[in-house]
Amino acid sequence: MSGRLVSRLIIAAAIVVAAVLPIILPSWATLTTLILAKGIVVLGIIILLQAGQVSFGHAMFFGVGAYTIAFWGRYVGPGDLLLFLLLGPLIAMAFGLLIGLFVVRYREIFFGMLNLAFSMVMWSLLEKLYAFTNGADGIRVARPTLAGIAFTPEAFQYVLLYLTLGLVLVVSYGVQRYLDSPLGHMLRAIKGNETRLEYLGVSARKILLIGYVISAFLGGLGGVLVATAQQIATPEFAYWTKSGEFVFIAILGGIANAAGAFAGAAVFETVRFFASAQLANAWQLILGVVLIVIIMFAPNGLIGLRNRRKAQAEVRP
Amino acid sequence: MDSTIVILAICDGISYAALVFLVSVGLSLIFGVLRIVNVAHGSLYAYGAYMAATLSLLVAPISPWLTFPALLVASVLVGAIVGGLMERFLLRPVYHLEEVLQLLITFAVFMIMDNLQRMIWGVQPIFAAEPVKLLPNISILGVNYTSYQVLLLPLVAVITLFGLRYFLRYTLAGSIIMAVTEDREAATAIGIDARRVFLITFIIGASLAALGGALASPTTSLVPGMGTDMIVLSFAVAATAGLGQIEGAAVTALMIGLARAFIIYIQPELEVLVPYLIMMLVLLIRPMGLFGVNRVRKI
Amino acid sequence: MSRVLISARGLKIRFGGVIAADGIDLDVLEGENLAIIGPNGAGKTTFLNMATGYLRPQAGTVSFLGQDITALPPRTITKLGIARAFQIPQLFLDQTVLENMMIAAAAHAGSMSAFRHLLDLPERKEVEDLLDLVGVRAFANRKAFELPEGQRKLVDIALALALKPTVLLMDEPTSGVASGEKLGLMDILTSALARQKVSSVFVEHDMDMVERYAHRVAVWSSGKIQVVGPPAEVLKNTEVREHVIGI
Numbered sequence: 001m002s003g004r005l006v007s008r009l010i011i012a013a014a015i016v017v018a019a020v021l022p023i024i025l026p027s028w029a030t031l032t033t034l035i036l037a038k039g040i041v042v043l044g045i046i047i048l049l050q051a052g053q054v055s056f057g058h059a060m061f062f063g064v065g066a067y068t069i070a071f072w073g074r075y076v077g078p079g080d081l082l083l084f085l086l087l088g089p090l091i092a093m094a095f096g097l098l099i100g101l102f103v104v105r106y107r108e109i110f111f112g113m114l115n116l117a118f119s120m121v122m123w124s125l126l127e128k129l130y131a132f133t134n135g136a137d138g139i140r141v142a143r144p145t146l147a148g149i150a151f152t153p154e155a156f157q158y159v160l161l162y163l164t165l166g167l168v169l170v171v172s173y174g175v176q177r178y179l180d181s182p183l184g185h186m187l188r189a190i191k192g193n194e195t196r197l198e199y200l201g202v203s204a205r206k207i208l209l210i211g212y213v214i215s216a217f218l219g220g221l222g223g224v225l226v227a228t229a230q231q232i233a234t235p236e237f238a239y240w241t242k243s244g245e246f247v248f249i250a251i252l253g254g255i256a257n258a259a260g261a262f263a264g265a266a267v268f269e270t271v272r273f274f275a276s277a278q279l280a281n282a283w284q285l286i287l288g289v290v291l292i293v294i295i296m297f298a299p300n301g302l303i304g305l306r307n308r309r310k311a312q313a314e315v316r317p
Numbered sequence: 318m319d320s321t322i323v324i325l326a327i328c329d330g331i332s333y334a335a336l337v338f339l340v341s342v343g344l345s346l347i348f349g350v351l352r353i354v355n356v357a358h359g360s361l362y363a364y365g366a367y368m369a370a371t372l373s374l375l376v377a378p379i380s381p382w383l384t385f386p387a388l389l390v391a392s393v394l395v396g397a398i399v400g401g402l403m404e405r406f407l408l409r410p411v412y413h414l415e416e417v418l419q420l421l422i423t424f425a426v427f428m429i430m431d432n433l434q435r436m437i438w439g440v441q442p443i444f445a446a447e448p449v450k451l452l453p454n455i456s457i458l459g460v461n462y463t464s465y466q467v468l469l470l471p472l473v474a475v476i477t478l479f480g481l482r483y484f485l486r487y488t489l490a491g492s493i494i495m496a497v498t499e500d501r502e503a504a505t506a507i508g509i510d511a512r513r514v515f516l517i518t519f520i521i522g523a524s525l526a527a528l529g530g531a532l533a534s535p536t537t538s539l540v541p542g543m544g545t546d547m548i549v550l551s552f553a554v555a556a557t558a559g560l561g562q563i564e565g566a567a568v569t570a571l572m573i574g575l576a577r578a579f580i581i582y583i584q585p586e587l588e589v590l591v592p593y594l595i596m597m598l599v600l601l602i603r604p605m606g607l608f609g610v611n612r613v614r615k616i
Numbered sequence: 617m618s619r620v621l622i623s624a625r626g627l628k629i630r631f632g633g634v635i636a637a638d639g640i641d642l643d644v645l646e647g648e649n650l651a652i653i654g655p656n657g658a659g660k661t662t663f664l665n666m667a668t669g670y671l672r673p674q675a676g677t678v679s680f681l682g683q684d685i686t687a688l689p690p691r692t693i694t695k696l697g698i699a700r701a702f703q704i705p706q707l708f709l710d711q712t713v714l715e716n717m718m719i720a721a722a723a724h725a726g727s728m729s730a731f732r733h734l735l736d737l738p739e740r741k742e743v744e745d746l747l748d749l750v751g752v753r754a755f756a757n758r759k760a761f762e763l764p765e766g767q768r769k770l771v772d773i774a775l776a777l778a779l780k781p782t783v784l785l786m787d788e789p790t791s792g793v794a795s796g797e798k799l800g801l802m803d804i805l806t807s808a809l810a811r812q813k814v815s816s817v818f819v820e821h822d823m824d825m826v827e828r829y830a831h832r833v834a835v836w837s838s839g840k841i842q843v844v845g846p847p848a849e850v851l852k853n854t855e856v857r858e859h860v861i862g863i
Contacts, residue, residue: 054417102597106604108416109354113556114600117593120549124589182722182737183730185711189719192708195614199668199706200723200779201694210730240549244356244424251421281436288428295418295425296410615704 011259018165022158029157033229035262035269036164038249041222042261043175044215045250050179051208052191056112056243057119060099061216063126063238064092065223070139070233081144081163084224092220093213100212104205107194119238126235138234141227157229164225171218172258178214179257187211248287252294254301264301324460326578332466332536334574335474336529340547341554342481342566343525349498349561350518352416353408356423358526359548360430364395365527366534366543367438370445373534377447384447388531396524399430404519409512427548435541442538449535463536470532477525478567485563494518498561526551553592557599559609569607619646619681621783621815622698626676627666636662637673638839644783644817649806651826651847652819654836655859660819661703663836664785668700669693680783699781703788703819705772709761713752713771716760717743720778743778749808750774750801766793773805777812784809786818790825798822802829823851 018036022029041062048055065088072079072087103114126133133139143156151159178184186207189197194204227233236242245268253264271290275283294301344358355361369391376383403426411419449465457467485491496504497514505511529547537543554573558565577591599607620643627640636659644650652660665671667678669690677686685693694700708716714735721739722728747753750770755763760771769792776784789805790798806829809816820826826833826847833850835842837859843850850856 049417052417054420102601106600109348109560110556110600110604112354112420113552114597116549117553117596121590121593128586128589177733178730180733181730182719182727182732182734185715185719185734186723188711189708192710193706195670195690196706196708196775197719197723198689198691199694199700200720200775201691202723203691241545244427247417248421248424251418282432284428285432288425288432291425291428292407292422295414295422299414299418 037225039262039265044218047215049255055115057115059242060119060122061092061219062223065220066227066233088224089217089220093217096213096216104208123238330575330578334570335470338570339529341551343522345555347522357426359544361526362530363544365530369531369534373445392528392531395527400523553596557596559606562608565608627673628675648831651830651833658836659839697782699776699779701773701776701786705768707760714756784816
């Protein structure tokens with residue numbers, strides 16, 4: 001059986017598990033939605049990692065998505081999920097463009113730190129402007145309608161799950177296409193040799209900006225989905241440790257392709273789910289240890305583990 | 318603005334700047350040599366503070382004056398043990414990996430340390446204000462202020478600044494660290510043992526973070542999360558100054574400390590924003606930081 | 617008389633105490649292969665860096681077809697038609713040779729799509745022909761970092777050729793290439809350049825190469841041009857022989 005076929009079968013199996021398991025175990029419906037939604041955000045991190053850039057502030061776009069729907073509920077009134085799924089990512093994209101114009105001039109640690117700075121500005125505004133944001137308590141998000149139809153809470157968690165699953169498929173396909181395209185390869189070329197890229201007549205900043213705006217879009221989309229699933233938006237959504245978590249998940253899953261984001265998110269959220277239930281006070285510690293072990297023994301992530309096995313298999317006669 | 322407030326703001330700013338300088342110069346020093354931004358640096362600051370409080374509470378019944386050496390002992394203990402173990406067993410094995418992964422190792426250490434901190438010291442605030450109470454208050458143009466904050470902290474910062482300068486310029490170990498900072502390849506090519514330099518630098522940097530925490534401990538209540546806020550702030554100072562710039566870190570810490578102190582009296586909600594706004598403004602005009610140097614890659 | 621393509625006037629730059637360019641005046645003419653020779657540290661690479669916008673001269677101007685390009689960044693100058701190959705090959709090491717080349721071709725064609733597959737672009741055929749020309753087609757699907765130094769050098773030159781430049785600047789094109797293959801490579805290269813009507817400037821240490829392939833040669837010495845002329849004359853010049861060639 002060819003490696004490609006195996007990969008496809010694994011992905012198909014994962015999709016089936018994500019779709020069927022929550023029916024058997026209803027308590028898993030929201031967890032699965034969270035895994036998928038966070039995976040979407042992590043796709044954005046993976047895009048930037050292609051260029052060798054790590055953003056320690058990407059949660060700000062996640063926050064923008066979440067607060068778009070929160071503010072709408074607070075200042076406009078009830079809304080429809082389809083509208084939010086359009087509006088959240090678009091506003092995040094607009095933020096991404098504005099902030100991106102500034103940060104794409106910097107590389108490596110300065111890029112990471114400037115993103116961190118922007119996210120800290122957003123976080124502190126969300127926390128301090130109590131009159132508008134309820135501060136650290138956050139804003140409750142009411143259950144939206146979908147295409148005008150109102151659902152019961154039980155039905156809605158499944159509606160949201162399958163909608164998210166559908167979005168994951170669309171978005172993953174799109175991201176994979178992008179990474180294989182000239183723009184995606186030029187993004188990787190920034191990591192490879194930015195000087196040469198400029199000497200081919202390409203503006204590395206422009207290429208990075210495109211990637212940055214796409215990743216902001218994905219962050220916003222994930223933010224809308226998570227705020228809807230958890231029915232709340234808090235400043236925590238934009239805090240730097242949340243950004244670190246996304247980078248963590250990206251490395252955990254492996255950055256070579258889109259599947260890594262979801263594999264990483266599944267492991268991360270499941271470990272957190274069980275660790276916080278069984279060892280309420282030690283889940284962070286466990287995740288930290290897992291991260292160290294992954295980096296030291298499988299620096300290409302979970303997906304890399306499989307690819308490595310595949311590479312070894314191909315060497316055999 | 319009345320003059321009392323101006324004096325208070327200046328005193329606040331200077332004492333705060335002294336602490337921030339100690340932490341950021343440690344971060345900057347480590348970055349200069351190891352090329353790693355240590356995300357766990359804020360945790361070292363918090364551990365320094367908690368360790369200092371624990372030791373202070375332990376020795377205070379014997380003699381309250383023993384709390385001063387306790388602060389110093391706490392920072393060296395944390396720097397040498399936590400910092401040393403971290404460099405030797407977690408960072409050294411990953412120097413050959415991508416920088417992103419090295420950064421993430423320090424993030425993992427941050428998560429672990431943050432969690433352990435809650436396990437060891439709990440989540441209730443801890444107070445250990447002995448050293449501040451022991452030193453008299455002084456009056457500056459009619460405004461009362463603790464001499465611990467307005468004299469001792471800046472004094473320690475200035476001693477650290479000049480001590481580091483002297484160490485890096487006029488001692489053999491220091492010159493070796495400088496050589497590695499400036500050109501790692503060339504330095505290793507002439508036979509410098511980079512591994513030892515890395516370990517020593519990391520311990521010094523970690524001790525400085527812990528010292529900042531230890532000195533801060535008598536002035537504030539210790540709560541979970543104190544390290545989390547400090548790390549981003551020291552990043553901001555180090556980046557604004559230009560990474561690896563020691564004198565620059567001092568100037569920048571003072572600038573940010575004063576700006577923040579004044580904002581607290583004018584518009585307290587904006588306090589947290591100040592360091593980041595200054596950092597963005599500076600980097601917009603000088604991408605390598607105020608004192609950073611631009612290097613052209615040979616092609 | 618041939619058209620002037622690149623024209624440098626009074627270029628000066630110093631790094632600390634070292635004067636790397638001290639009043640460089642040079643014209644690159646259409647259709648010629650201009651060799652630059654001179655001892656290490658004479659400022660040859662610095663000249664290429666200034667001509668392509670990597671370094672900004674502290675005084676003087678560079679123009680291309682009459683347009684002032686002194687303050688322009690490398691990407692803009694590249695788009696105008698000046699391509700560059702490097703002394704140390706500058707490749708995208710984690711990508712395959714074919715991907716490297718396709719990125720160059722896409723850049724030149726302005727194919728900035730986010731949906732089309734890079735390897736399905738119509739430029740693929742030309743790119744494969746170019747890889748054939750410089751003799752690295754066999755490595756097309758290997759990652760650039762897997763290639764030996766000499767082959768990387770060839771890919772580096774092929775990348776510049778994929779841009780279909782008006783002028784190609786090459787920094788020691790045959791260094792790192794096995795000595796038995798140097799002549800063959802330069803034969804292929806110069807005939808390809810002639811066929812595509814690309815003028816070239818190349819920094820070279822091997823006087824055989826200069827004599828054989830250059831139409832003119834410029835001799836660098838401590839940031840200045842000592843003499844410019846046809847190789848036959850310049851290489852006979854006793855001062856050049858003593859100081860540059862070292863005979």
